[in-house]
Amino acid sequence: xxxxxxxxxxxxxxxxxxxxxxxxxxxxxxxxxxxxxxxxxxxxxxxxxxxxxxxxxxxxxxxxxxxxxxxxxxxxxxxxxxxxxxxxxxxxxxxxxxxxxxxxxxxxxxxxxxxxxxxxxxxxxxxxxxxxxxxxxxxxxxxxxxxxxxxxxxxxxxxxxxxxxxxxxxxxxxxxxxxxxxxxxxxxxxxxxxxxxxxxxxxxxxxxxxxxxxxxxxxxxxxxxxxxxxxxxxxxxxxxxxxxxxxxxxxxxxxxxxxxxxxxxxxxxxxxxxxxxx
Numbered sequence: 001x002x003x004x005x006x007x008x009x010x011x012x013x014x015x016x017x018x019x020x021x022x023x024x025x026x027x028x029x030x031x032x033x034x035x036x037x038x039x040x041x042x043x044x045x046x047x048x049x050x051x052x053x054x055x056x057x058x059x060x061x062x063x064x065x066x067x068x069x070x071x072x073x074x075x076x077x078x079x080x081x082x083x084x085x086x087x088x089x090x091x092x093x094x095x096x097x098x099x100x101x102x103x104x105x106x107x108x109x110x111x112x113x114x115x116x117x118x119x120x121x122x123x124x125x126x127x128x129x130x131x132x133x134x135x136x137x138x139x140x141x142x143x144x145x146x147x148x149x150x151x152x153x154x155x156x157x158x159x160x161x162x163x164x165x166x167x168x169x170x171x172x173x174x175x176x177x178x179x180x181x182x183x184x185x186x187x188x189x190x191x192x193x194x195x196x197x198x199x200x201x202x203x204x205x206x207x208x209x210x211x212x213x214x215x216x217x218x219x220x221x222x223x224x225x226x227x228x229x230x231x232x233x234x235x236x237x238x239x240x241x242x243x244x245x246x247x248x249x250x251x252x253x254x255x256x257x258x259x260x261x262x263x264x265x266x267x268x269x270x271x272x273x274x275x276x277x278x
Contacts, residue, residue, distance in 0.1 A: 013187075027240070048087035050112055059257055060209060068210055069098045076202040095139050102209055163188045165199040165216065186216075193277045197221040200232055202241055206254040211278075217241065221274040232273040235262065241276065 055065060062081040069076055074094050083089040084099075091099060105111050129137060164183035178215070186199060196218035202211045210230075211217060217232075225231045227246040232239060235252065242252035242262070252262040264270055 009060070047090070047112060048085045049102075051099060052085035054099075054105065054111075055081075058103055058209060060102070064209075064255070065099070066103060068102055069095060071210075074098065093143060096257055097144070160190060160192070161188050162186060163192070163196060163199045163218070165201060167201045167203070188218075192218055193220070195220045196277060197274065200239075200241065206259045207241055207257050208256045210255050212239065217276045217278050219274040220277050223272055225272050225275055230277065231277045233270065234273060235264070235270050236268055244272075 020021055038150050055062070062078040062085075065081050066076050066078045072094075074092075076095065080089070084091050099105075100108065162185045165186045166183050183198075188196070190198075198219050198221060200219055202213060202215045202217060205213055207230075219232050225244045230241070230243045233244070233252060234240075234243055240252055240262070242254060245251040245253050245261070250264040252264075254261070
């Protein structure tokens, strides 16, 4: 199960900046057999191999990784993920952070460099960088510090409105819980999409790695969804958060490969509640 990724420590921020700086240095030179170029090539390859191993450990396809990262605002394709894993190119800062979240990497230094956090300020870490490298590392730290999920700073939250929050575990029975008064009003700040009408708390791990047990998703109520979109559905009196697939018949697909698709049969009572827009 994909655990909720904890906040990186300050030393991990430094190590992350150092890692990205090292990976972004030129690999090729007029003397491709030189020791320095060989080391840089090995670093690129090692990073790619580690990213590939982490993805396979999570049993996630390159296409799925690309889709999750694209949902966060950094549009990429599975080809980009493939190039990262072969060492042909490198993820930028935000893409690297997204990869760490997907793969539940909590200790960047240990995972990618094989060193412990205290070593960051030593010869193998921050002090080994030149002026440009240190400036780049500090830039990454500053960027992370501005993001609430990575910072200890108190964020000023502006409450815009309230939304009804429903629990998927309450779906057993008549299947009308999403239309009932059995909900809790929650505050919706500026991070909640304006088009969201309701919120739903997920139950179970069938939608890992995108959504985990207990996570709240925001839903735009609508009667129809396109194939491939994720939504909230009611099937025979029970509610589900699934991906809709309409090729060769209607199916509700879990992102977690441990769960089989749910195929609709003749006589099933089925309706679309809305589209998940997290």
